[in-house]
Amino acid sequence: MELIDTLVRARWVLPVEPDARVLEEHAVAIRAGRIVAVLPADEARRRYEATDVIERPSHVLMPGFVNASARATGVLLRGRAGTSRPAGAADRTEWPHDRRSADPEYVRDCTLLASATLQRAGVTCYADAQPWPDVAARAASAAHMRASIGLMVGDEQIGWSASADEGIDRGMRLRDEYRGDPLVTMHFAPQDAVKNRLYVAGGMGAKSFDARTIQSVISRGR
Numbered sequence: 001m002e003l004i005d006t007l008v009r010a011r012w013v014l015p016v017e018p019d020a021r022v023l024e025e026h027a028v029a030i031r032a033g034r035i036v037a038v039l040p041a042d043e044a045r046r047r048y049e050a051t052d053v054i055e056r057p058s059h060v061l062m063p064g065f066v067n068a069s070a071r072a073t074g075v076l077l078r079g080r081a082g083t084s085r086p087a088g089a090a091d092r093t094e095w096p097h098d099r100r101s102a103d104p105e106y107v108r109d110c111t112l113l114a115s116a117t118l119q120r121a122g123v124t125c126y127a128d129a130q131p132w133p134d135v136a137a138r139a140a141s142a143a144h145m146r147a148s149i150g151l152m153v154g155d156e157q158i159g160w161s162a163s164a165d166e167g168i169d170r171g172m173r174l175r176d177e178y179r180g181d182p183l184v185t186m187h188f189a190p191q192d193a194v195k196n197r198l199y200v201a202g203g204m205g206a207k208s209f210d211a212r213t214i215q216s217v218i219s220r221g222r
Contacts, residue, residue: 006030007050009041010061028061033182064124064146072114072128072136073102102159107132108139115143129189131159134174137184150189151175158191 006029013026015038027044029037039047102110107130118126129150130136140147151171152158161167168188175186 001049002047004029004031004036004048004050005033006052006054007044007048008054008056008061009044010056010059012060013038014060014062016063026061062122065122067118067123067126070114070118070126070128072126073107073110073130075110075114075117076106102131104132104135104159107135107159111136111139112143115140115145118145119143127187133171133186134160137174137178137186141181141184144183146183148185148187151186152189152191154191 007027008030009025009027011025013023013028015021015023023038023040025041027039027041028035029039029044029048029050037044037047111128111130114126114128118124125146125148127148127150128136129152131152133149133151137147137149140149151167151174152161153164153167153171155164158167161170171186171188178184178186
C-alpha cells in the first residue's frame with residue numbers, strides 16, 4: 001500500500017474536471033499538501049494507508065475556490081461606499097483608509113477578517129496587494145490560507161516603502177523570506193504610473209514584470 005498523509009472519504013466529490021460531474025462514494029488522497037488521487041472510496045481503502053482518515057459519509061467535498069483579487073483592505077468598509085465616498089468621486093484613492101496609506105494594524109485586521117470570510121465561502125486561495133505585504137503575509141499564514149501577496153511598487157509613499165526602489169528591495173527580501181513556504185508566495189504589483197511605463201517599455205502584450213525590469217524602467221523614467 002502507498003503511504004499518504006490524509007485520505008478524505010465523502011458521499012459526493014465535485015471535482016474541477018471533468019465539468020459538471022458528481023462522483024459518488026469517492027475519496028481524495030493527499031500527500032505533502034497536494035492531491036495525488038481522486039478515486040472510488042473502496043479502491044482508496046485498498047490502495048492507500050493514510051496517517052489521517054477523514055470520514056464524511058453525508059457531505060459534499062469540493063475543491064477550494066480561488067479569489068484572484070480579494071481587496072482585503074476594503075472588508076471593514078462594506079456598506080459604507082455610498083456614504084463615505086465624496087459625491088462624484090471616481091478614484092478609489094479618495095475613499096477613507098486608502099490602501100496605499102493604511103497602517104499595519106488595519107492591514108492585519110482586514111486580512112484576518114477577509115481570510116475568515118473567504119474560508120466561510122469555500123475560498124482557500126487568494127491574491128491581493130497590500131501596502132504592508134509583510135503584515136499581510138503573516139496574517140494569511142496565521143489564517144492557514146494560500147495567498148499570493150502583491151508587492152506594491154509605486155513612485156510615491158506606499159505603506160512600508162517611500163519609493164519604488166525601496167519597495168522592490170524590501171519586496172525581494174520578503175520574497176526570499178517566504179521562499180519555499182507551503183502557503184504564501186509573492187508577486188509584484190506595480191501601481192498605475194509605473195505600470196504605464198512598463199507597458200510602454202515592454203509592449204502591451206507583457207504579462208508580468210520581474211524586479212530587474214521594473215527597476216530598469218523606473219531608472220529610465222527619471
